[in-house]
Amino acid sequence: MAKLSRTPRINDFYEQYLRGQDQSAFARQVADQYAIPTLERLASSGERMSRRAAVFALGLLADYESNGVVGRALNDNDRGVRTLADHAIRALWLRTGSPAERKKLGQSVKLNSAQRHQEAIHIANDLIDRAPWLAETWNQRAVAFYSTGRYHESINDCVQAMELNPYHFGAAAGMGQCYLQLGDRPAALESFRRALRLNPGLEGVRAQVVYLQRTLKEQQ
Amino acid sequence: MGLPRSAIEASLPSSVVRFASSDFVLILGAGINGVAIARELLLNRVSVRLVDSADICFGASAYSSRLIHGGLRYLEYGELDLVRESVQERDRLLRMAPEFVRPLELFIPTSNLTGGMIGAMGRFFGWTWWPGVRGGRRRGQWLVRLGLEMYDLYAGDQLPRHRAMKAGAYNSPAVNPRIFKSVCRYFDAQLVYPERFVLAMLHDCRRIAEDQGCEFEVMTYHAARLDGKTVTLSRNAGYPPGADRGAVQPAAIINATGAWIDQTLSRLPQPSKRLIGGAKGSHIFLFHARLRELLHGKGVYAEADDGRPIFITPLGDCVLVGTTDEPFEAAPETAVASEQEIDYLLRAVNLVFPQAAITRRDVNFHGCGVRPLPFADSDSTAAITRRHSLHRHQDAPLPLWSVIGGKLTTCRSLAEETSIKVLETLGLPHVATSRERRLPGNDSQPANLSVDWARLAAIHGLSHESVSHVWSLVGTLAPAVLAENFDTSALLPEVHLPERFARWSVRNEWVTTLDDLVERRLMLLYHQRLPTACLRRLAEILVAEGKLAAADAEAAVSRTQNRLKSHYGKKVDE
Numbered sequence: 001m002a003k004l005s006r007t008p009r010i011n012d013f014y015e016q017y018l019r020g021q022d023q024s025a026f027a028r029q030v031a032d033q034y035a036i037p038t039l040e041r042l043a044s045s046g047e048r049m050s051r052r053a054a055v056f057a058l059g060l061l062a063d064y065e066s067n068g069v070v071g072r073a074l075n076d077n078d079r080g081v082r083t084l085a086d087h088a089i090r091a092l093w094l095r096t097g098s099p100a101e102r103k104k105l106g107q108s109v110k111l112n113s114a115q116r117h118q119e120a121i122h123i124a125n126d127l128i129d130r131a132p133w134l135a136e137t138w139n140q141r142a143v144a145f146y147s148t149g150r151y152h153e154s155i156n157d158c159v160q161a162m163e164l165n166p167y168h169f170g171a172a173a174g175m176g177q178c179y180l181q182l183g184d185r186p187a188a189l190e191s192f193r194r195a196l197r198l199n200p201g202l203e204g205v206r207a208q209v210v211y212l213q214r215t216l217k218e219q220q
Numbered sequence: 221m222g223l224p225r226s227a228i229e230a231s232l233p234s235s236v237v238r239f240a241s242s243d244f245v246l247i248l249g250a251g252i253n254g255v256a257i258a259r260e261l262l263l264n265r266v267s268v269r270l271v272d273s274a275d276i277c278f279g280a281s282a283y284s285s286r287l288i289h290g291g292l293r294y295l296e297y298g299e300l301d302l303v304r305e306s307v308q309e310r311d312r313l314l315r316m317a318p319e320f321v322r323p324l325e326l327f328i329p330t331s332n333l334t335g336g337m338i339g340a341m342g343r344f345f346g347w348t349w350w351p352g353v354r355g356g357r358r359r360g361q362w363l364v365r366l367g368l369e370m371y372d373l374y375a376g377d378q379l380p381r382h383r384a385m386k387a388g389a390y391n392s393p394a395v396n397p398r399i400f401k402s403v404c405r406y407f408d409a410q411l412v413y414p415e416r417f418v419l420a421m422l423h424d425c426r427r428i429a430e431d432q433g434c435e436f437e438v439m440t441y442h443a444a445r446l447d448g449k450t451v452t453l454s455r456n457a458g459y460p461p462g463a464d465r466g467a468v469q470p471a472a473i474i475n476a477t478g479a480w481i482d483q484t485l486s487r488l489p490q491p492s493k494r495l496i497g498g499a500k501g502s503h504i505f506l507f508h509a510r511l512r513e514l515l516h517g518k519g520v521y522a523e524a525d526d527g528r529p530i531f532i533t534p535l536g537d538c539v540l541v542g543t544t545d546e547p548f549e550a551a552p553e554t555a556v557a558s559e560q561e562i563d564y565l566l567r568a569v570n571l572v573f574p575q576a577a578i579t580r581r582d583v584n585f586h587g588c589g590v591r592p593l594p595f596a597d598s599d600s601t602a603a604i605t606r607r608h609s610l611h612r613h614q615d616a617p618l619p620l621w622s623v624i625g626g627k628l629t630t631c632r633s634l635a636e637e638t639s640i641k642v643l644e645t646l647g648l649p650h651v652a653t654s655r656e657r658r659l660p661g662n663d664s665q666p667a668n669l670s671v672d673w674a675r676l677a678a679i680h681g682l683s684h685e686s687v688s689h690v691w692s693l694v695g696t697l698a699p700a701v702l703a704e705n706f707d708t709s710a711l712l713p714e715v716h717l718p719e720r721f722a723r724w725s726v727r728n729e730w731v732t733t734l735d736d737l738v739e740r741r742l743m744l745l746y747h748q749r750l751p752t753a754c755l756r757r758l759a760e761i762l763v764a765e766g767k768l769a770a771a772d773a774e775a776a777v778s779r780t781q782n783r784l785k786s787h788y789g790k791k792v793d794e
Contacts, residue, residue, distance in 0.1 A: 098318070098664055098665060099664065099665065100665045125391065129322075129323070129325070129517060130322065130323070131323070132323050132325065132379060132380050132407055133323075133377075133378055133379060133380065150390075153390045156383075156385070156389070156390070159383075160380060160383070163380060163381060164377075164380055
């Protein structure tokens with residue numbers, strides 16, 4: 001009698017991927033065999049390798065609906081899962097809304113990375129009017145505001161993004177940067193700590209927290 | 221799927237009315253409630269005949285503030301169930317009819333912190349003796365935030381929660397900084413053209429009837445008289461002869477004629493106590509570039525000088541301001557906004573936006589409808605419940621109900637409740653609801669709308685503007701509507717709407733008169749300039765489609781001109 005394998009098949013797919021780095025083959029294999037709810041279950045309660053594989057797969061296949069599961073994986077006790085979750089969740093944030101909305105959101109991201117912040121604000125305004133429930137639009141507008149020195153407006157939008165998406169460590173960190181620019185170091189520290197609570201893998205933010213804690217203590 | 225109908229019928233107690241497959245339910249009133257009920261019944265495989273003494277959406281449905289809202293104000297009167305139901309329906313509409321129902325960011329300007337707290341407490345608990353219970357004092361930020369906090373509790377997570385911000389915050393309406401120090405922002409939704417929404421439901425009714433093998437017929441400009449169990453449906457005098465059905469025997473009648481409910485009952489005739497205590501509400505519509513700029517595309521929920529709430533919202537290319545609230549006893553169709561009401565609304569706008577300096581001349585047109593509120597001995601119409609109810613006339617020779625109250629937001633849930641009662645009485649199973657059914661014209665969109673519009677414009681030789689205009693009226697049905705094989709790419713004079721759309725509407729949307737076409741199909745009131753040439757062209761189309769005698773065309777044009785002027789204060793340009 002053949003010995004029953006107790007490891008989920010996704011582990012094999014993941015090992016194949018690690019050997020060959022063929023991401024699309026991995027996505028195809030997983031999509032054939034697994035439904036999103038199963039991946040979500042594995043991501044939160046599988047053993048270490050399965051969690052890694054499932055979080056990686058969710059980042060490729062799932063949409064914003066899986067935000068909570070991947071958001072909690074940011075605090076997994078395995079470093080590998082945490083790193084994969086950090087990548088995955090950023091992709092999920094953009095996979096939201098109707099096709100037209102998703103496209104617009106993508107445009108605002110591109111405009112921001114091309115430093116065309118005014119245009120990004122314009123697109124984000126449009127999209128916010130149309131679908132105010134999309135957290136990432138508010139975050140993109142916050143990025144554009146920050147980059148154009150409009151820190152108060154940026155903070156407002158960060159708050160909005162975090163309210164809609166409680167796992168949005170990016171908005172929390174962005175808010176911290178705004179407070180730093182405004183010279184409000186206690187508020188900045190608070191925001192950075194919040195970002196770190198959501199995603200302990202943010203090394204840059206950790207350094208900021210350490211630095212701010214020290215300088216604030218020295219002042220006292 | 222379930223038991224076959226015969227098996228269900230066999231197991232029924234003899235008290236219920238037997239419903240044969242050839243039977244139908246007669247719905248009086250083709251407003252949003254009547255049509256929503258028709259849709260719900262058809263989904264449950266019940267044939268429906270929808271009759272209105274005037275046109276589709278002739279009454280209050282067309283004269284609302286066009287908000288799909290959870291009913292923030294109902295909180296003050298402690299109507300928490302109504303708020304819960306409304307919020308649920310609002311979120312459902314945002315999902316099921318995204319082309320018609322859009323989120324709207326609303327701002328409540330506040331001038332102090334504590335205003336109005338005491339009075340609101342009295343209203344919440346229904347204490348009429350409590351000081352300040354009649355309102356009057358401007359609501360302060362604490363009261364507004366308390367309300368919004370409760371509102372958020374019910375609102376679920378589809379729309380963002382409320383926020384308080386300083387007046388003049390980014391992208392917020394530029395309210396008068398001398399009076400208002402802060403604003404509270406919250407989200408609700410807007411239905412720009414309820415008329416087009418109702419027509420979309422009717423298109424859906426037609427589609428469902430075909431799928432289910434039921435009968436569905438719409439008869440506008442018909443009166444109903446009840447004699448024993450027989451109803452005579454006759455075309456109104458003065459209208460071109462239509463589908464005169466003579467005597468019919470419906471299995472049940474639903475009276476959803478809104479403000480006309482008592483009148484409908486007395487004409488049937490069906491003795492009844494008085495059900496409706498109408499309150500008229502007026503809106504004004506402004507085309508004012510500066511005001512639109514100050515609004516930043518958002519809505520404002522402010523208070524007039526007497527403390528009553530007033531909405532100032534962008535609507536298409538214009539700005540809607542409303543509403544007033546006055547008891548109204550005369551025939552509902554005669555309700556017109558009075559000069560006092562218009563002045564009152566203008567004062568309210570100028571209080572919030574003095575920079576815009578709005579005058580009477582900026583009012584492009586006005587509208588006035590009568591709310592079908594339940595009859596009550598209350599001196600404040602605002603305090604009468606906005607909850608809908610169903611009244612069964614027990615002494616009628618056949619099952620007869622009157623639908624009292626209701627509002628745009630809850631039309632679907634009202635229809636569901638009503639149809640459950642009707643089906644139960646007729647001994648029929650309740651097998652389907654419209655909860656997760658998308659409206660025609662609200663299919664999921666292509667990823668790039670503007671490319672799609674450009675493609676449509678190129679195919680049909682139309683401008684981008686014309687295509688987006690048609691899209692705003694029929695949503696994703698636009699490609700199919702424009703593709704109908706008409707031989708012209710001409711536009712209606714001045715309004716940039718393709719003639720082929722008007723012709724499609726005349727053929728498919730139960731148009732009888734020129735007024736129907738102008739007011740409730742093509743939504744031409746909402747164009748700043750409406751020239752006589754456009755009305756003439758539409759009359760020609762009606763003639764060509766056999767809806768109007770050529771000899772009567774000129775008379776129809778001048779009749780429409782007169783109605784636009786006297787009813788809406790809309791000037792038709794030569």
